[in-house]
Amino acid sequence: MKSKIYLSLIFIVVAIVFGIIFLMTKDVQAPQVNNQKTISNIQQAIDNNQNSTDNEQQIQNSAQTFDPIANALSRITKKPFGIFITPKTSPVQPERFQGYHTGSDLETTSEEQNTDVSVMAFCEGKLLEKKIASGYGGVAVESCLLEGQNVTVVYGHLRLSSITAKVGNQLKSGDFLGKLGKGFSSETDGERKHLHLAIHKGSSINILGYVQSKAQLSEWLDSARYLQ
């Protein structure tokens, strides 16, 4: 009789102990599940963040710049951005200018002297101006948004009559802009056949090919940075 009571007591105690252990395990597991959920939420947030970074990347890529002439970088052999020249030191002779060069000069090959060389829009934007200007012959200016900032792009030494877009027209990057002027003619104001490509910060038009101080040069961006 006594042993039956003991057995029953042991059984009850064991049952209670198991019960407690079960409850404790449940309590401990519950926060783990929550933690798991929190971790997966964080992962989701990271993924979402990654997606939006990817989207931003795509937006930046869609606002790409375009080489106005193929192999643009390899054409910069005489006057890069920022070079200080005088009529004596200029790599181009004879020279009539002096100062810091605001653009990059894209040279033409000997085969290109007697054929038309097309110039494409460097970026997407509005054609602000096209005219004949001293030092350039034909020159076009386009407004663009470059890396989030307003700039104006100067295309110097074009044949003015070849620029088909009208002032105010919207150009996409890579659209036909015009043709290079004939070397040593009025189309280039007597200069060799080449493209002067310059980027002026801000929205105001400035077509200066040379400036006289480094402070003034800082108003311009190195166009070669955006060429391939």
Ligand SMILES: [Zn+2]
């Ligand atoms: Zn130039």
